[in-house]
Amino acid sequence: MSRLAEALRDQAVHCEALGSPFMARLLGLLAERLTPEGAVRERLFAWEGDLSPQGHSVPLRLCGALHALKMRDPDGALAAVYPPNSASDDALWAAVDATFKDDEAFLMSFLDSPPQTNEVRRSVAIIPAAMVALSKFNLPLTLSELGASAGLNLNFDRYALSLNGTSFGAPDPALTLAPDWNGPLPPRREIRVIDRAGVDLNPLTGPDDPARLRAYLWPDQPERLALTDAALDLPTPDIHRGDAADWLEARLAQPWTGLHFLFHTIAWQYFPPDVQERCARAIATTGERATRDQPLAWFAMENDNGAAGRGAAMTLRLWPGALVFDLGRADFHGRWIDWTYEG
Structure with missing residues (x-):
């Protein structure tokens, strides 16, 4: 073969x-x-x-x-x-x-360019993770996303989650996500975003990029296309073209308002080792100077090859305090969540 x-x-x-x-x-x-x-x-x-x-x-x-x-x-x-x-x-x-x-x-x-998607259903993990962070620090959010693609998940505060008949998230949502949810429900918190930005080596924010984005959605999954189209109707967040570590170091060096919620979903594995090391170091260094008035959260939904390959691990870290929470596991496309957090 x-x-x-x-x-x-x-x-x-x-x-x-x-x-x-x-x-x-x-x-x-x-x-x-x-x-x-x-x-x-x-x-x-x-x-x-x-x-x-x-x-x-x-x-x-x-x-x-x-x-x-x-x-x-x-x-x-x-x-x-x-x-x-x-x-x-x-x-x-x-x-x-x-x-x-x-x-x-x-x-x-x-064929010249690698695949690039922006799976909006991954917000089924981001939204409850943000609510856990807000249950510890009830503040407005400054958002930063690594590997943001078209920035669709930077608008997660404008989406709703339907979990076992209970609604979470935006009261008048642009779209509603309904994953198969296993485990206790997340804490209910109002999400208020005052700043949002992301970085990507090749942001899909140009006039021809939505067509390329749609091309990588699989033809027999029309619900993914419908959700993506609804997300594309929202204002495009500020997405910077460049290296994740360069951008993150500069962004974290600036003061922010409220809770700085940094996140990435199925992106870390594609960063070169030196970029991973620089990003982790910048986050840890920034966490050391975080305060209760200016806390820092780092949420990762990433493949760790654990649980017999079942989905991605969801991990939330919070500063001050260097707290680490294992939130459970999520399907790579956001079809299901196995939620383990009971705070």
């Missing part, structure tokens, strides 16, 4: 586990039938380095490019075999196979 086929099959398993049978099927067909014939295919088979999501994420680049073509031409051949339509494996493959020649220039260009 080629390296490319192996990467495609591995990604198919992940997509199946994350509730996308169409993506699993498409990736399986690509692994089985793709051959190194033509410029795009030759490039894929000759790709150097790590093809997995921890590296160049080549399978998702390719599937994102195909989805982008489908959305660009709603009456085209791909649209006829993509959800919500159904088609045989042979019909689906024939439409995909044709794009490698018919849309070569588009595919080559799309």
Whole structure:
């Protein structure tokens, strides 16, 4: 089996586990039938380095490019075999196979950039984490996000959570998130944001970026597209283009008002080790000078390969006091939360 086929099959398993049978099927067909014939295919088979999501994420680049073509031409051949339509494996493959020649220039260009999503459903972890922090320091929030992409989760105070029939968050929300929630409910606190900003190496805030953002949402998960569209209708937060450590060091060096709530979701693993070290050092140093009038919170929803690979760990740290709270685990796409905090 080629390296490319192996990467495609591995990604198919992940997509199946994350509730996308169409993506699993498409990736399986690509692994089985793709051959190194033509410029795009030759490039894929000759790709150097790590093809997995921890590296160049080549399978998702390719599937994102195909989805982008489908959305660009709603009456085209791909649209006829993509959800919500159904088609045989042979019909689906024939439409995909044709794009490698018919849309070569588009595919080559799309493959140049790594996948970039802004999964708004990760706010199902951010909102209750912020409420825990607010239960310790009842102050307005200054928000900072690392790996902010389009900044959709920086607007989490404008969203609501529906948890087992109980509503949390914004009273007049732009959108409502309803994860499968296991465990006690979080503390109910009003979220008041007075400043919000983020950083990303490649922020998706340009006029053409929403189309790219949508392309990486999986075709058989229309609820993700609906939530993303609702979030895109909100004002775009201040997102800086640049290195996370450079930006964070400068931001934390400035005084802030209220509780500074710093967060990142499935982003830390993509930072180089030196960037991780600098960010952690800047946060710890800032925490040492935090006060009850100007406290600091650091929330991380990140893959720690724990609990037999079940979702991401949710960890909240608070200063002053250097308090650490294990909040539980969350699905990578925010479909469920296993909440363990009982404060």
